[in-house]
Amino acid sequence: MGWWYRAASSIAKRSIRRNFYRGELSCYATRTSILPSTSRNFQTTVFKPKAQTAPVPHSVPLSRLADNFLDGTSSVYLEELQRAWEADPNSVDESWDNFFRNFVGQAPTSPGISGQTIQESMRLLLLVRAYQVNGHMKAKLDPLGLEVRKIPDELDPSLYGFTEADLDREFFLGVWNMSGFLSENRPVQTLRSILTRLEQAYCGSIGFEYMHIPDRDKCNWLREKIETSAPTQFSRKRREDIFDRLAWSTLFENFLATKWTSAKRFGLEGGETLIPGMKEMFDHASDLGVESIVMGMAHRGRLNVLGNIVRKPIRQIFCEFSGGVLPVDEAGLYTGTGDVKYHLGTSYDRPTRGGKRIHLSLLANPSHLEAVNPLVVGKTRAKQYYSDDVEREKHMGVLIHGDGSFAGQGVVYETLHLSALPNYTTGGTIHIVLNNQVAFTTDPKAGRSSQYSTDVAKAINAPIFHVNGDDVEAVVHVCELAAEWRQTFHSDVVVDLVCYRRFGHNEIDEPSFTQPKMYKVIRNHPSALEIYQKKLLELGELTKGDVDKIHQKITSILNEEFLASKDYVPKRRDWLSAYWSGFKSPEQISRIRNTGVKPEILKNVGKAITVLPGNLTPHKAVKRIYEQRAQMIETGEDIDWGFAEALAFATLVVEGNHVRLSGQDVERGTFSHRHAVVHDQTNGEKYCPLDHVIINQNKELFTVSNSSLSEFGVLGFELGYSMENPNSLVIWEAQFGDFANGAQVIFDNFLSSGESKWLRQTGLVVLLPHGYDGQGPEHSSGRLERFLQMADGHPYIIPEMDPTLGKQIQECNWQIVNVTTPANFFHVLRRQIHREFRKPLIVMSPKNLLRSKVCRSNLSEFDDVQGHPGFDKQGTRFKRLIKDRNDHSNVEEGIRRLILCSGKVYYELDDQRSKVDAKDVAICRVEQLCPFPYDLVQRELNRYPNAEVVWCQEEPMNMGGYTYVLPRLITSMKSIGRGGYEDVKYVGRAPSAATATGFLKVHQKEHVELLGKALQSEPINFPY
């Protein structure tokens, strides 16, 4: 290969020089683009090379070449071969026999191969290479024929000095170590046939983009598939199948259009070949070992995919079109708020052509384009984990994208770039871009800065198959090829299905307002079904009778389903298809379980996770931390935050649960408090103590993984992961709580509302470091207020508060806590698993408490021993509210002020209280803000009947818990006759645009004022 690069680069250099002298520097990129370089993708320069400017090749017979093309081993090899062939033509490979037979003895000037010059050889190779690299630019991808693309000069043979006269000359084209066109058994062909083959392979209905992949084996594998001499021929039977599938896709939309003329359905018309493409892809994937597919897609064609691919009962889809019916009234049935029909998901076991079954699940998703992508990938990964699919060949993710969204939505890249990360890979996702060449009203040229909407996928070296959506056989071919690629290389691949949108963005939209020219063409454009039907009839593969039969069959089934839809009543099963067996819906009461752990188990796991192997050389600070932890378990005292968390993980692991913690720098912990992975200082090897809690522990049972620097993508991934199996504690930690807003879509549209919309539960935990330490506006706040605002608990109605039942928590959309003790953190984590339902948990986690000497717990607060401090009336469990630390009795009339607060400000208040010796002030910590612990707040209000009630927070008034707590506190007070609105006082920062000041001095001043006011001896004015 070395000679080839040398030769190619010398040509390139020459052309650069030439162009430079002509003052056309801009063509640098164009001319070098034939090289395997990074600049190849910009084909917009105006340079038009004149064929005659290329130097006319001088013929130099091969045998007399002194060029480095044949220097060294190559020429010696050729000479050897030639000698062997002269002695015995059968002793060499047939291709060489042909070659020498053609070559030897002919006059150098005759139009045969012997006239081939080294320059021609090089140019020919460049021409072939140009097709491999840029042939897609000439492929006929646009069904409407409207696309204006400049065919790259590199695909013009005259650029390389070839003329008409050369077309019937034979050329030698053998290259070693390269598969496909250049290596087959007939290295000698006419230029005409070479060009025909190249055009066929690269410029038909499929445009292959793969030469950006920096892996020769992968390129060779693809070349082999692409450059095969005969294009794929489908059998009559296959063609009938493909036709049938295309007819289903087309007639389904037609049927919806005629029955519900004014309903929005975001139809597939113009892209109907997606359905046969996907079906054939899935059949082929199943043949190659795939057992289940997790799918995600947006609005366009979703109903068609649901009906035809995932086989959601068509009568149900029709029923939903007619307005939908609530499920049958069953005891304990939760129906949520529901969602529009084109967002719902479902799953199904679909029989494949090969006689197997493949499990398909389409995830529900919100309107937010592409937001479901990371969830699909995360869920796929979880399926692989639970089924021990270590090769990642049984479970596969498939994502269907819009062209506008694929190019424009950042989460596409955030998901793509997870694809090869060890703890996030799924062995390849297949992406299908349903490229209808428009996004709502926006043309591609206004919607992206690069040629193809798929260009972002080049960043991960995925091959991209662009295909003309009107050529259903080509669509099927690339869909199958994508499945093969995925199963062979376990990496992502993209199918860019270039089609059009027959109607407006939705069916009631007028597309000609904005795309008049395109829609003029579309109006007269036959459907893909009509095109294929005509082709098969002309080829004699189907008769008119066959076609009619298929049409009739489908229409009559659709009509039957339509009739059946009128009496259709959804069953609970339809709503809760992914229901976790045994888990309770919000309306099915479940008892609260305790979360304390037997002391001996705590001791044992505590020891297991504090022992580092003798041959490991940890950093001395880390060694000290582990020694301290060992000490903590030994004495049972002073357990800190990091160790409490590790104990929660370890005890869950011992109980057989999967624990997965992911986020930026979580292995060490942003604040250096976790050190879940210990690095050997001599050889860099890693040791994770939590991997050794039980004997022969599965490597992934406990997973802690630094993630890529993404919030939206990674949080979405973990959410998808958490939804697969309830017996897992899946945690995402933000570096600082602020950064969670990069993933806001996941919070708003999935985590806070997913159960209500789609009846899917998740116990995902989100750790958001929060707390005002003077670190400036972006490192102080986890934006507690945002999460509280999305909480669905009623501020004016106190629900049934039976402390032994989880009804309040089962009914809420998520839990939000701001925990202040290591033991309480331990229990809140364990509570996620030790219950019969799953609910997301948002934790405002501490920063300066991680090292605080006062933020410590005793091991006796973790265990389940009666009489120990953790044990209350019901046993040991998470404390939703922590009462004043002083041993107050049930009624304390002498307390003049009750401060309610949440989070680390408690310790500061307590400290201030000691400083000013304010014994008549009680401080309670609301550890769980949502759902609001009405019962416990009432209890504390009753305990201090004469106290002034204060809500104290360190956040500004428009942030933190204030606006959430205020109405709930008033409701609690009113309910026990303790006053109302004017009786709740506020101590905290003033309202602010930024979360915190950037000036440390200002912060400190605010802080001192805040504490001073909270503990001042005179009453606090209303409202602050």
Ligand SMILES: Cc1ncc(C[n+]2csc(CCOP(=O)(O)OP(=O)(O)O)c2C)c(N)n1
């Ligand atoms: C995050 C987000 N931004 C904007 C929209 C509004 N929107 C819905 S569909 C659409 C156009 C999508 O274009 P494309 O991805 O090409 O899909 P198509 O509708 O053409 O199939 C837009 C802008 C949305 N749903 N989600």
Ligand SMILES: [Mg+2]
């Ligand atoms: Mg589009």
